[in-house]
Amino acid sequence: MKKIYMYVQDTMADWENGYFLQGLTLQKMAGALKYELQTVSVSKRAIKTAGGITVVPDITLEEIDEMQAGALLLIGGDTWQEKSNQPILEMANSFLEKNILVAAICGATLGLANNGILNSYYHTSNALFFLQGSDKYKGEKYYKDTLAVMDKNLITASSAGSLLWARYIFENLKLYSHQTLEAWYNYFSSGKVEYFVDLMNSFN
Numbered sequence: 365m366k367k368i369y370m371y372v373q374d375t376m377a378d379w380e381n382g383y384f385l386q387g388l389t390l391q392k393m394a395g396a397l398k399y400e401l402q403t404v405s406v407s408k409r410a411i412k413t414a415g416g417i418t419v420v421p422d423i424t425l426e427e428i429d430e431m432q433a434g435a436l437l438l439i440g441g442d443t444w445q446e447k448s449n450q451p452i453l454e455m456a457n458s459f460l461e462k463n464i465l466v467a468a469i470c471g472a473t474l475g476l477a478n479n480g481i482l483n484s485y486y487h488t489s490n491a492l493f494f495l496q497g498s499d500k501y502k503g504e505k506y507y508k509d510t511l512a513v514m515d516k517n518l519i520t521a522s523s524a525g526s527l528l529w530a531r532y533i534f535e536n537l538k539l540y541s542h543q544t545l546e547a548w549y550n551y552f553s554s555g556k557v558e559y560f561v562d563l564m565n566s567f568n
Contacts, residue, residue, distance in 0.1 A: 440470025
């Protein structure tokens with residue numbers, strides 16, 4: 365079973381991965397567990413999210429197995445410019461070079477910008493000026509003012525784009541059928557009961 369590694373650190377914006385986590389649970393209804401989520405950090409010290417939740421990482425960076433990696437998720441937070449996050453950003457670059465999915469949202473996109481990763485991919489963030497605060501960011505011509513962008517094996521999103529970000533992740537990983545994914549996205553973006561019915565029927 366492939367691993368989805370989700371990096372966790374103090375101040376992590378724990379609401380930004382909510383739609384992704386919900387969607388991942390649909391694997392059981394789809395009848396096949398293709399991906400396992402593992403939280404990863406620089407150590408196994410408990411971290412405190414922005415919402416006040418305590419998370420104990422499953423593994424450290426040294427325990428990541430690239431051969432088993434299906435994706436690396438980088439969640440927003442206030443600490444992405446700190447040196448402690450440099451190792452995971454270097455790993456993100458390595459994953460991209462190996463055609464492994466990297467998905468970053470909100471403040472994590474600034475971390476990518478600080479490493480020059482966004483200079484050659486179409487991408488988005490909270491705002492263009494948010495990224496222009498990085499001296500290493502030269503990717504203005506690739507910036508798109510939208511909720512989320514998928515370019516090859518890199519997915520980026522603004523803080524308001526977590527639902528579309530999750531959809532792009534599932535699309536990239538080919539986790540569900542088109543019918544299931546369309547119904548799931550339509551239901552959570554509208555709340556209409558008919559889409560919930562479509563979602564349930566897609567598993568039959």
